[in-house]
Amino acid sequence: MRSFSLLVLCSFSPLLFAADVPGSQDLPIVPRMVDAQIVDYRPAAELERIYPLGSIRKISGQLRFDGQVSARGNVTSVTYELPSEHSSIEAFTAAREALQQQDAGLLFWCQARDCGESSLWANQVFGNAKLYGADDQQAYLLLRLAAPRDNTLVALYSITRGNRKAYLHVEQFEASTPLGELLPTSATLLRELKSTGELDFATLNSAPDETWLRLISRGLNLDTTLRVSISGANAEAWRQALIGQGVRAARLETGSAEGSGLHIELLR
Structure with missing residues (x-):
């Protein structure tokens, strides 16, 4: 059976969240890491969204990747700055395990340089400069929730910046129309x-x-x-x-x- 990193995920007293961005909140499907703080929060908004299913690169000014999921729907995102005692990959793993405990299916998972350039993930995919860091310190995962919520995707992206600050970005996408069959790589x-x-x-x-x-x-x-x-x-x-x-x-x-x-x- 898959393990679940309960030791690093949980909800604590309201004092824990005092430094969060005003008006922000956790996504119910991904518990917060102990002592993590929300530094960027974007409430639900209807957008056309593209999630890569491959390493990303830029050729002649255009983003390139082997596959993608493209749809319109409501997007909500939360970016956490992690406490110094926990690494970005530790937070990423705990979030992945929490989602898999809910029977979410993995569609694409990459780590380090296999993902491509961190600057492209930060600025072109997620539109959040806080997520730009070392290419060998990143991880990305796209999951699909189990039925009856199978028109919902969750994207995880973790990164450690050059100043050693670590972040976990969680994005929930609820498609406006059925997503149909989606296969992992x-x-x-x-x-x-x-x-x-x-x-x-x-x-x-x-x-x-x-x-x-x-x-x-x-x-x-x-x-x-x-x-x-x-x-x-x-x-x-x-x-x-x-x-x-x-x-x-x-x-x-x-x-x-x-x-x-x-x-x-x-x-x-």
Whole structure:
């Protein structure tokens, strides 16, 4: 089961929030880190929003990334300055775990230089200069909430600036129209597997699906040193299908984890 960083997240006395930006408030879905202060708050506003699904770069004056989610809806954002005893990646991890405890699904996750230039994330994506820092001290994650709130996205961005101040930016986007099918990147599946030790696909409870089969096999083949177990009602069918997609048989075992859907667990 995924762990939840309760030690660094919680609500405390009102005195804790005395330095917050006037009129600001936390987003209910992401608990605040102990002693963190809100330094930027933007209440719900209807906007056309683009969330990258890949490393960002600027070519001939234009932002470039491999994929994106683009929609119109209400956006609310909170930026926290973190206490000196906690790092930006610690806050990022705690927020991610809190959202995954609510069954939010990961769409894109990058860290450090894999994300591209911090200046582009800060100024072009989030429009918040406070978020500009060292490229190797950043992390970005886009998640989709579970049904019935599956038209809501949450973006997390953490950064440590050159002056050693650390920030966590949380943005909630509620789409005006259904978002439809959104798929994670293969690299994101691999990062989630290596970070949490497991992947759960509750809706994959029948024969192997070609789209998901390609995503999972590509993710596993991004690191050919990993071995995993596969559980679920159709575990052996998925195992054979992954072998057919080029994943070496020696890396795949049939597991015994209970539950619906497909479950992949990292073998240590």
